[in-house]
Amino acid sequence: MKDCITNSVKRIGYIIFVALFALALVPNGVLAASSGPTGKIPASFADLADSVKHAVVNISTTMVVKGEQFQGLSGHNAPFGRFFGDDFFKHFFGNMPRGEMKTHALGSGFVISPDGFIITNNHVVDRATEIKVKLDNGKEYDAKIVGRDKKTDLALIKVKPDSNFPKPVALGDSDAIRVGDWVMAVGNPFGLGQTVTTGIISAKGRVIGAGPYDDFLQTDAAINPGNSGGPLFNMKGQVIGINTAIIAQGQNIGFAIPINIAKELLPQLKKGKIIRGWLGVMIQDITPELAKSFGLNSKKGVLISDVMKDSPAEKGGLLRGDVVIRFDGKEVKDAHELSRIVAETQPKTQATLDIIRDKKAKSLKIEIGTMPQNLKAGGLPADTSVWGLTVQEITPDLARHLGLDPDEKGVVISGLEPGSPAVEAGLRAGDVIKEVNRNAVKDLGDYKKAMGKAKKEDGVLLLVKRGQGTLYVILNPPSKK
Numbered sequence: 001m002k003d004c005i006t007n008s009v010k011r012i013g014y015i016i017f018v019a020l021f022a023l024a025l026v027p028n029g030v031l032a033a034s035s036g037p038t039g040k041i042p043a044s045f046a047d048l049a050d051s052v053k054h055a056v057v058n059i060s061t062t063m064v065v066k067g068e069q070f071q072g073l074s075g076h077n078a079p080f081g082r083f084f085g086d087d088f089f090k091h092f093f094g095n096m097p098r099g100e101m102k103t104h105a106l107g108s109g110f111v112i113s114p115d116g117f118i119i120t121n122n123h124v125v126d127r128a129t130e131i132k133v134k135l136d137n138g139k140e141y142d143a144k145i146v147g148r149d150k151k152t153d154l155a156l157i158k159v160k161p162d163s164n165f166p167k168p169v170a171l172g173d174s175d176a177i178r179v180g181d182w183v184m185a186v187g188n189p190f191g192l193g194q195t196v197t198t199g200i201i202s203a204k205g206r207v208i209g210a211g212p213y214d215d216f217l218q219t220d221a222a223i224n225p226g227n228s229g230g231p232l233f234n235m236k237g238q239v240i241g242i243n244t245a246i247i248a249q250g251q252n253i254g255f256a257i258p259i260n261i262a263k264e265l266l267p268q269l270k271k272g273k274i275i276r277g278w279l280g281v282m283i284q285d286i287t288p289e290l291a292k293s294f295g296l297n298s299k300k301g302v303l304i305s306d307v308m309k310d311s312p313a314e315k316g317g318l319l320r321g322d323v324v325i326r327f328d329g330k331e332v333k334d335a336h337e338l339s340r341i342v343a344e345t346q347p348k349t350q351a352t353l354d355i356i357r358d359k360k361a362k363s364l365k366i367e368i369g370t371m372p373q374n375l376k377a378g379g380l381p382a383d384t385s386v387w388g389l390t391v392q393e394i395t396p397d398l399a400r401h402l403g404l405d406p407d408e409k410g411v412v413i414s415g416l417e418p419g420s421p422a423v424e425a426g427l428r429a430g431d432v433i434k435e436v437n438r439n440a441v442k443d444l445g446d447y448k449k450a451m452g453k454a455k456k457e458d459g460v461l462l463l464v465k466r467g468q469g470t471l472y473v474i475l476n477p478p479s480k481k
Contacts, residue, residue, distance in 0.1 A: 045198055048237055054167070056187065057134060059131065059132070059133055059134075059229060062104055105124065108124075112168050114161065117146070119156060120229030121155060121242065122155040130142075136194050147268065147269035152262075152265065169237070177201055181235075182199075183201055183233060185221040185233075186230055188226045199222070200221075202253075208255060213261075218253065218255055219254050222254070228243060239259050276344075277344065278343075279312055279313045281311070281318060283304060284303050285303070285334050286323065303322075304321065305320065306471070321438070327354075343371065347370040348367060350366075350367055391411040393412075404432065411443065411444055462474075
């Protein structure tokens with residue numbers, strides 16, 4: 001037994017000696033690299049930074065704005081005000097004066113072709129009267145806007161290259177990047193000059209309210225004001241995102257536009273005009289109450305709450321109340337995803353929509369149209385409320401006052417009980433009720449009859465017209481106190 005213990009101790013000691021000897025062979029400060037689907041993680045990011053930094057540019061713009069316009073740009077409710085914060089704008093521009101003034105802004109970008117094309121954010125160059133591009137070696141160029149897209153916050157600018165112009169970066173595949181993969185951001189934070197930060201992908205598919213087609217990569221690599229438009233690299237030195245926004249109140253929470261979105265739009269950006277697909281429907285997400293009312297087994301899919309006249313949807317046979325579950329074979333999870341898929345589809349494409357209509361599956365072939373330039377994208381949010389409202393007939397005077405068609409059918413909500421769940425849920429005075437439990441409401445008599453038949457414990461399904469669109473609303477029974 002004693003010899004057995006002695007031999008075991010010797011074996012353990014030998015293993016420890018071998019491990020220490022192997023560790024001693026590794027140079028100081030260098031860790032062994034590990035490999036993954038995106039390539040090896042280097043012992044240092046220095047080589048990676050050296051290989052790509054020359055293609056990352058600093059962008060400075062000049063614009064002439066009025067004080068009122070400037071307030072609109074930097075306020076809390078402005079498109080990027082709630083992400084960057086007012087302190088960022090005051091840091092670069094000081095107090096916001098009234099009247100016309102010339103201002104300067106800073107951002108980043110990256111070279112994508114040897115003929116001088118550079119990708120950045122639209123908000124970096126929006127309303128710019130002059131754009132300057134500076135390389136890491138100090139060489140400066142004048143740039144012009146070739147194309148831009150406010151809805152995705154992408155812009156393509158161009159300079160006249162010379163012999164010193166850097167080699168372009170490689171564009172990767174943002175769909176292949178995984179949560180937890182290492183990434184490196186390069187840009188011009190706070191105008192300090194080129195800066196490199198590293199981190200990981202924290203999440204994918206983030207919707208932050210910056211635009212109708214939000215699909216951001218989230219990263220904890222430090223991104224600050226001035227990084228906007230700069231590249232987010234994977235470990236192969238390929239751009240997988242365009243750094244765009246931060247949450248001013250958060251730490252290590254940055255967002256980047258997936259590079260695949262930019263690659264899809266690049267041909268159109270080069271032509272200076274973005275053309276998107278269009279169905280011509282109002283859509284909303286399916287709540288548990290709506291799923292129950294429409295006899296659905298899950299909340300997956302998108303409810304059609306209105307179909308525009310003479311639209312591709314109407315011509316293709318879509319009806320109000322249809323639930324879209326797949327678009328060209330791809331499962332549709334929510335209204336945001338359907339909006340993005342349709343917009344990315346080329347006009348005149350024949351698309352197959354799998355729908356549920358009256359609890360039965362059906363497929364429709366619809367030719368996608370071209371989105372009108374003045375049309376706002378996205379679906380309507382689903383509002384829910386409960387009893388606690390009063391309605392009245394639509395008289396000619398009331399129709400004129402509310403901007404309704406003189407022949408409008410239905411009843412109009414004329415009052416909401418203060419503090420009621422209806423107020424908290426968002427029903428508004430002036431909304432027109434068109435249906436109750438899928439029964440048409442032409443007047444007050446129809447409304448009272450339909451509501452009288454409704455079972456309080458089951459709730460009520462309403463079709464409500466608001467503005468130029470309609471949406472379905474579930475009225476839940478009042479909670480017992």
